[in-house]
Amino acid sequence: MPDPVSISCEGLTYSYPGGTEPALSSVSFEVRTGEYVGVVGPNGGGKSTLLRLLNGLLAADSGTVRIAGHDPATEPFEVRRRVGMLFQNPENGLVAPFVEDDVAFGLENLGVPREEMRVRVREAIRSVGLVGYERREPHTLSGGEKQRVALAGLLALEPEILLLDEPTSMLDAAGRREVLDRTQGLRGGKTILHVTHHLEELLDADRVLVMNGGGLVADVPPGDLVSDPDLLEKNHLALPPLLRLAAGLGLEAARPRTPEDLARAIREKARGRAGTR
Amino acid sequence: MRLELRNIRHVYSPGTPFEVEALRGVSLSVEPGEVLGILGGTGSGKSTLVQHMNLLLEPASGDVLVDGVDAATLKRSELRRRIGLVFQFPEAALFAPTVAEDVAFAPRRLGLNEGEIEDRVRESLVLAGADHLKDRSPFALSGGEQRRVAIAGVLAMGPEMLVLDEPTSGLDPASRQGLLRLIQTLQDTGTSVVLVSHNTDEIAEVADRICILEGGEVRAIGSPAEVFYTHPEFAPATVLTVTALDEIGWDIGQPVRFGETLRALGDLVEG
Numbered sequence: 001m002p003d004p005v006s007i008s009c010e011g012l013t014y015s016y017p018g019g020t021e022p023a024l025s026s027v028s029f030e031v032r033t034g035e036y037v038g039v040v041g042p043n044g045g046g047k048s049t050l051l052r053l054l055n056g057l058l059a060a061d062s063g064t065v066r067i068a069g070h071d072p073a074t075e076p077f078e079v080r081r082r083v084g085m086l087f088q089n090p091e092n093g094l095v096a097p098f099v100e101d102d103v104a105f106g107l108e109n110l111g112v113p114r115e116e117m118r119v120r121v122r123e124a125i126r127s128v129g130l131v132g133y134e135r136r137e138p139h140t141l142s143g144g145e146k147q148r149v150a151l152a153g154l155l156a157l158e159p160e161i162l163l164l165d166e167p168t169s170m171l172d173a174a175g176r177r178e179v180l181d182r183t184q185g186l187r188g189g190k191t192i193l194h195v196t197h198h199l200e201e202l203l204d205a206d207r208v209l210v211m212n213g214g215g216l217v218a219d220v221p222p223g224d225l226v227s228d229p230d231l232l233e234k235n236h237l238a239l240p241p242l243l244r245l246a247a248g249l250g251l252e253a254a255r256p257r258t259p260e261d262l263a264r265a266i267r268e269k270a271r272g273r274a275g276t277r
Numbered sequence: 278m279r280l281e282l283r284n285i286r287h288v289y290s291p292g293t294p295f296e297v298e299a300l301r302g303v304s305l306s307v308e309p310g311e312v313l314g315i316l317g318g319t320g321s322g323k324s325t326l327v328q329h330m331n332l333l334l335e336p337a338s339g340d341v342l343v344d345g346v347d348a349a350t351l352k353r354s355e356l357r358r359r360i361g362l363v364f365q366f367p368e369a370a371l372f373a374p375t376v377a378e379d380v381a382f383a384p385r386r387l388g389l390n391e392g393e394i395e396d397r398v399r400e401s402l403v404l405a406g407a408d409h410l411k412d413r414s415p416f417a418l419s420g421g422e423q424r425r426v427a428i429a430g431v432l433a434m435g436p437e438m439l440v441l442d443e444p445t446s447g448l449d450p451a452s453r454q455g456l457l458r459l460i461q462t463l464q465d466t467g468t469s470v471v472l473v474s475h476n477t478d479e480i481a482e483v484a485d486r487i488c489i490l491e492g493g494e495v496r497a498i499g500s501p502a503e504v505f506y507t508h509p510e511f512a513p514a515t516v517l518t519v520t521a522l523d524e525i526g527w528d529i530g531q532p533v534r535f536g537e538t539l540r541a542l543g544d545l546v547e548g
Contacts, residue, residue, distance in 0.1 A: 016417075018414075018417065019417060020417075041449070042419075042421075042449040042451060042452075043419040043420040043421040043422075043447075043448060043449045043452055044418075044419025044420070044421070044422070045449075088447060142318065142319045142320055143318075143319035143320075144319070166447060169446055169447050170443075170446055170447075171319065171475070172317075172318040172319055172475040173475065173477065173510075174318060175318070175319060197447075197448070197449050197450060236449050236450055236451035236452075237449075237450060238450030238451075238453075238454070240514070241478045241513065241514035241515065241535065242514045242518070244535070245514065245515065245518060245535070245538065245539060245542065248539045248542075248543070249539070249542055249543060249546050250546075251546075259514060259517035259518040259520070259521045260521045262518050262521070263518055263521035263522040263524075263525060263527075264525070266518075266522060266527075266542060266545060266546055267522065267525060267527060269546050270527070270545050270546050273546065273547065
């Protein structure tokens with residue numbers, strides 16, 4: 001039975017050495033097991049600092065962090081085996097000559113027996129849709145494929161919690177969709193905290209945390225965030241172009257996910273107008 | 278300045294088992310004062326291409342012409358002063374104790390006197406929207422601020438053309454908007470800009486012409502409307518919405534930029 005609360009932060013405060021303002025001040029929130037939670041906010045708002053405190057790369061000045069009940073500062077191994085982090089740059093994590101070796105890298109470091117390692121690597125590669133890529137060389141892959149290899153490497157370690165740090169920001173449109181399809185596919189099975197500048201990636205999230213000036217300024221469902229121009233503006237957030245077009249046409253309520261959705265909403269409204277005259 | 282690339286080929290690791298032909302005969306021009314947007318997926322050759330624009334990379338074959346003069350005959354330092362190249366994540370190269378000193382580095386190497394250097398530093402910081410940061414340590418800045426300082430460092434050389442490789446990658450929307458405004462300001466001062474990005478919505482807002490690269494070749498080049506309405510897989514949300522409307526029988530022309538698209542759609546909705 002997993003802990004019902006995956007991530008718990010209470011009064012979390014951190015200043016970088018030499019920094020005049022705290023990078024994070026008095027941040028408190030909980031993420032329940034299996035939730036998909038987005039994190040947004042301006043550059044310098046505290047998002048990256050938060051992730052580093054959660055996986056123990058930084059230690060808080062004050063306040064507490066608990067990952068499934070464990071403190072990253074005093075129980076780093078308990079935390080690290082539960083938490084996997086996917087970074088911006090898909091090049092950074094790739095180390096081995098072949099895809100399957102790369103996915104196996106973390107397991108080898110843990111000394112997992114050969115047979116179990118083979119099973120877990122195969123399953124991880126399958127779960128990111130890269131069956132047939134086992135003997136490919138990572139440098140020959142597209143950005144989206146590389147990022148999926150990095151994700152498979154994390155999944156092979158069977159983490160309970162995934163921290164996604166702008167995993168699509170360096171990818172083209174096709175790569176972005178590939179990676180999002182896979183992370184969305186992990187919903188429910190993993191607790192996911194997803195940092196991004198692209199609100200369209202979070203429209204299906206359970207909640208979105210808005211960080212600004214080192215503080216947590218809002219914790220809201222994505223629908224509330226995209227329909228609150230003040231909250232968006234104050235936190236340097238921008239609606240995705242499709243939602244901005246919809247808003248400009250007074251069609252926010254249609255909540256279009258695709259250009260086709262918006263086109264249909266426009267047609268309905270234009271017809272409605274024509275019908276009333 | 279007018280820059281012309283003629284039939285540029287580039288091969289990485291030639292003669293080894295890792296040989297890759299990254300550019301397969303690319304020809305294009307950057308016209309004086311224009312913003313040329315270059316779109317393409319990962320591995321399309323975008324970054325390799327822009328490094329040929331000031332001969333940071335030498336082509337295996339083909340010519341680079343600056344105002345009609347073969348760039349290979351120009352002094353490299355002169356070429357790199359006139360064509361400023363801002364790499365992906367340029368903030369990685371920040372090094373000085375203060376922002377002002379960092380930006381002063383390049384003009385100092387050009388041999389300008391202290392007064393001229395000071396002027397250059399101030400002007401470029403103002404242009405890049407980073408004037409208020411001049412006494413800060415570059416390492417204590419946010420990602421968006423660092424990016425602006427790094428761009429100011431290139432502007433301080435007084436380039437006639439600025440080449441930006443994924444300048445908005447990793448920036449928040451407000452910083453991205455700031456950068457797009459900077460590009461428009463540069464254009465107003467007569468500087469040509471080459472903007473490389475995978476963010477098609479952004480490129481659509483500022484580019485005068487669009488070039489799509491694929492597999493090291495030019496797949497399309499032309500006005501934003503020509504290119505986007507014939508290559509929907511690279512098109513921004515505005516064009517895709519108009520296309521979807523066209524498919525259900527509502528033709529409103531071929532707007533590209535957000536403002537003009539909103540007006541055209543608004544006319545339709547309001548009747």
